[in-house]
Amino acid sequence: MLDMTNKRLSVAPMIDWTTTDYRYFARLFNPHIYLYTEMISTGALLYGNRERHLRFDDSEQPVVLQLGGADIDEMTQCAEFAQQYGYNEVNINVGCPSDRVQHNKIGACLMAEPNTVADLVKYMQAAVDIPVTVKHRIGIDDFDSYEFMVDFVQKVAAAGCSRFIVHARTAWLQGLSPKQNREIPPLRYDDVYRLKQDFPALDIEINGGIDTIADIKAHLQHVDGVMIGRAFYHNPYLLAEANALWHQPLPKRSEVLTQLYPYLQEQTEEGESLPSMARHYLGLFQGLNGARKWRQALSGKPQLTIDDIKRAADEVLQLNPEA
Template sequence: MNTATRPAMNRRLSVAPMMDWTTRDFRYLARLISKHTLLYTEMVTAQAVIFGNREDLIGFDEAEHPVAQQLGGSDPKQLAEATRICADFGYDEVNLNVGCPSDRVQSGQFGACLMADPDKVAECVAAMQAVVNIPVTVKSRIGIDDQDEYEFLHRFVEKVRAAGCTSFTIHARKAILSGLSPKENREIPPLIYQRAYDIKRDFPDIEVIINGGIRDFHQVREHLGEVDGVMIGREAYQNPYFLIDADRIVFDDLYPQPSRHDIAEAFMPYLVKRFAEGHHPKHALRHILNLFQAVPGARAFRRHLSENMHRSDTTPQILMDALALVPRSSSTEEVLS
């Protein structure tokens, strides 16, 4: 797919970068459900992109467009080189992670701890932008530890904006850098959506995307009244058919919506292709386990896949066998009218 024929990138709705979740297999599945939602990769360190197996780390299917690569790092030269590589691979955007609170990320001096050094983030963004003509964006928290006043976030955005960043995704929780696990950091610090709203008010010329705890399209609509876009995290993974309403509600595209059965059947050729390339089906099938969530036959579908997909002799046919356990009528129920 050349750049002239790619779908237009629009950040009004996106699926968050999530480690071990937003793999290329999940992104392909998500794209079958929504044509327009922007998809983010898992975070990959700049050093890994430069020195690692690039096809394994940042390879993707052309059908995934629009798709953005998230990078982790704090060395401007390395980030610039990794950004150039990602642009050459065909990504539509590169996003700098300034929000992950894990110990591993902190030990590398990147992620959320970088919020304490906005000048460093600005230097990184400037270096990344200098080598590509695709957008370079930033994803952050509203603060870290006891640096959680609005003035701290305002100063961070102001410095990075001055370096040329025009799109910020703000996870509306602060990050606790010691004492909480990454999972707890997604749940315990309170959500303060107003902080992101205030950034949009104070910086009307930049794009502000809000993230954190958003689980339905009623919330999406409300946030879009205050900011430019919404990023969905766990809900999009744990209930992927949730995205079926994205194109109609967020992007005003009223094409006929595919059923869950349609999605599973469309995923089959991709599964066969990956299998032929030497990838065990379990890696892709784990992402489709929740496709039929909350409809008749969902439990049988999940059970059949869970009990059989890890076998050494498993083939893509397992998906069709599981699909046969779900009444076709159950796959047409909508998430939201």
């Protein structure tokens, strides 16, 4: 039987997707998972609307702030913001391959600069009491050997990082879009397993191509955690099914909605856009009768109301009484 005492299951940081409105929703399905913000650049926090970027509901905890940046002073200051706002951890993005991130020489580019990442960890960790962790790829471009990843992890671990979240694909910085980088480079799970074997004192999490509870269980035989992105987002009830890992009952979708409605009311009264929030909930009934009508009811409706959402949900629930 799988013991989850020292294991972790996380929802991956996803730009434009893992907003506070999505994270609140995700938490309703599962009290155990770790939730991540979308990647937020240091510039957005230092010069933008910091309060809006960092706001979250207390129910989201444990929640991790993921930062994109490479300047020691800026990253250290943003780590301090994370602690001040009550985040449980701060994570450094060393995996995003987008052109915008590459232009700023952050994200996956930093895998080629382990000493830079080590310095970030060193100074950020000295400034805060919460853990500083790193999410990275197994390699970049032609630097894709296991030894290349080991060199990176050794240097960053020596600076004080004890948790590494490893996307088990190489990032190809030229010629592939971020979407293609999530699909085309082959998955090399064995390299991540080997990393845990070679560094037993470190917490090693695995990410990439994982989309079933059976997958989660299989990976947790080898590593300390599993991180899932799009599978959790597009089929949020998978979060509910993951409660079985902790031998906990599964909430019904109807129960999740009952808890969600007051949040939507509160947020709309504070001026938040209901259609913008509702886009995160399109996958609620995935695989059930009426799922398509639910998606249609919530999509492309600038004048969407909470009563509209309730009516659409009630129609689907009548078709699926056990949901």
